[in-house]
Amino acid sequence: MAKNRTGETARKERAAKDHGDATNPGRRVGLWLVGARGAISTCVVYGLAGLQQGLHGSVGVVTEQEPFDSLPLxxxxxxxxxxxxxxxxxxxxxxxxxxxSGILSPELVAAATGQAAAYESRLRAGILDGPDVGLSDLNPESARRGGLSPRDQIAALRSDLEQFKQANELDRVIVVNVSSTEAARSPQPEWESLQAFEQALDDERPQPPSCLYAYAAFESGAGLVNFTPNVGASLPALRELAQKRGLPHCGNDGKTGETLIKTVLAPLFKSRALRVLSWQGYNILGNRDGQALADPIRREAKVRNKDEALRSILDDDRMHTHVGIDYVPSLGDWKTAWDFVHFEGFLGARMNLQFTWQGSDSALAAPLILDLARLVDFAAERGEAGVMEHTAAFFKSPLAGGTHDFHAQQDRLLAYANRFLGRGEGR
Ligand SMILES: NC(=O)c1ccc[n+]([C@@H]2O[C@H](COP(=O)([O-])OP(=O)(O)OC[C@H]3O[C@@H](n4cnc5c(N)ncnc54)[C@H](O)[C@@H]3O)[C@@H](O)[C@H]2O)c1
Known part of the structure; x- marks a missing residue:
């Protein structure tokens, strides 16, 4: 790809990279994290501060490599x-x-004290799923907001977003949901259209917080990333709202670990005509997300997303699958996934593949949050609205559907960037 570029094009691209958004370097963009005190958000705050101060490199940040580093992000x-x-x-x-947990260095934390304090001063009370869920460190203002009508909750969220934009003289705000996994909900009739959803809001029918955050984001003109398995803007009603307001959004459920590996490996079995008999996956994790997922009602959406990717790639009803998720407090932010793949080859020979993945969930997720925020901002700058189909590689359950094959998804992302840069499609 680089070989085909003229010297002038390469020079322009380098200039764009050095100056970020070269078309308007004075532009300021807000990244609003829902779940702002959680592990991923903490990693985003310190990671961004380190990048801003040039204290560490950008390993793990997809948009810092070719061809994305040539886009005016x-x-x-x-x-x-x-x-x-x-x-x-x-x-x-x-x-x-x-x-x-050994993820953040004390030196980085010390160097980012000022940025962390400024960030903390910009945090506001979120909305609860009902008036109280028995959290020991619950913000009393969140408990109060949890008791408001859905319309009043949305008004409170919107006011926070608009005040953030105004006080910091921002040109745009991107909302990224990295809050705890919500209890799974069965689909509601009012989720099917914006009109029905708005009627349900008027009738004070309670809605999942992730949907109210999404509604408030779109109504205040913000693009959205849903990194959680929560319903969020996956509803037809909220997709309609994003289109109506001309805003880009993407989700659901970041693909950072076991599912990422599964969606790389499963196409291999498919391509070589090997039959997967069983795919057993066990995850043990120790952070607060693990604690939330210990609740079977919250675990349901996560397990569904992890299994769906595999089933869609291998498309074999006979295959036996299992996804286990267990909370092991002593692991802290470290997650271990052990997968056992039992498969059949020529002449019925039975073989197996096993892998163990040990990763820091937050260090894997944080750079992707920065990538996605940049890509949403870029899409909004270009006037793109609706689901960002090219971001499927980042998610376990991409909103636009389509293949779960990681390489095919990554090719789509590359094609998007290359189209903008006027280069050939693909790698
Ligand atoms: N880390 C990964 O690799 C990864 C991958 C995919 C998805 N996710 C999802 O990202 C989310 C965050 O993960 P984490 O490890 O940072 O979790 P975390 O538990 O450390 O942080 C979540 C934060 O959200 C807050 N919160 C809970 N309910 C809220 C609400 N209604 N409004 C606002 N804030 C709320 C909590 O108080 C907490 O501070 C989880 O849903 C997780 O499933 C993580």
């Missing part, structure tokens, strides 16, 4: 962070947890 210094959370846990203690 907002550079690190253009971003301002804020967010919603329902707990009052001191942000310093969220950072200390990641220092103990």
């Amino acid at each position: 907002a550079n690190w210094s253009q971003w301002v962070l804020g967010g919603h959370d329902v707990c009052v846990r001191d942000f310093g203690s969220s950072a200390a947890e990641l220092v103990r």
Whole structure:
């Protein structure tokens, strides 16, 4: 690809990279994190501060490599962070947890003290799924907001977003949902159209918080990323709203670990005509997300997303699959996934593949949040609206559907960037 470029094109691309959004370097963009005191958000805050100060490199950031680094994406210094959370846990203690887990270095935390304090001053009370869920560190204002009507909850969220935009003189805000996994819900009739959804809001029918955050984001003109398995803007009603407001969005459920590997390996079996008999996957994790997923009602959506990817690629009803997720507190932010794949080859020979994945969930997720925020901002700058189909590679359950094969998804992302750059499609 680089070989085909003229010297002039390469020079322009280098200039765009050095200056970030070369078309408007003075532009300021807000990244609003829902779940602002959680592990991923903490990693995003310190990671971005480190990038802004040039304290570490950008390993793990997809948009820092070719061809994305030639796109006029907002550079690190253009971003301002804020967010919603329902707990009052001191942000310093969220950072200390990641220092103990060996994810954040004490030097980075010390160097980013100012940025972390400024971020914490921009945090606002989120909305709860009902008035109280018995959290020990619950923000009383979130408990109060949890008791408001859905319309009043949306008004409170919108006011926070609009105030963030105004106070920080931002040109645009991108909302990224990285809050705890919600209890799974069965589809509601009012989710089918915007009109029915708005009627349900008027009738004060309770809705999942992720949907109210999405509604508030779109109504305040913000693009959206849903990195969680929560319903969010996957509903036809909210997709309609995004289209109506001309806003880009993507989701659901970040693909960072076991599912990422599964969607790389499963196409191999398919391509070589090998028959997968069983695919057993066990995940053990120790962070708060693991604690939330210990609740079977919350675990349901996550397990569904992990299994769906495999089933869609291998498309064999005879295959036996199992996804287990267990909470092991001592692991902290580290997750281990062990997968056993039993498969059949020529002449019925039975073989197996096993892999063990040990990763820091937050260190894997944080750079993708920065990537997705940049890509949503870029799409919004270009006037793109609706589901960002080219971001499927980032998600376990991509909103646009389509293949779960990671390489095919990545090719789509590359084609999107290359089209903009006027290069040939694909790799
Ligand atoms: N880390 C990964 O690799 C990965 C991959 C895919 C999806 N996810 C999803 O990302 C989310 C965040 O993960 P994490 O490890 O940072 O979790 P975490 O538990 O550390 O953080 C979640 C934060 O959300 C807050 N919260 C809960 N309900 C809220 C609400 N209604 N409004 C606002 N804030 C709320 C919590 O108080 C907490 O501070 C989870 O849903 C997880 O399933 C993570």
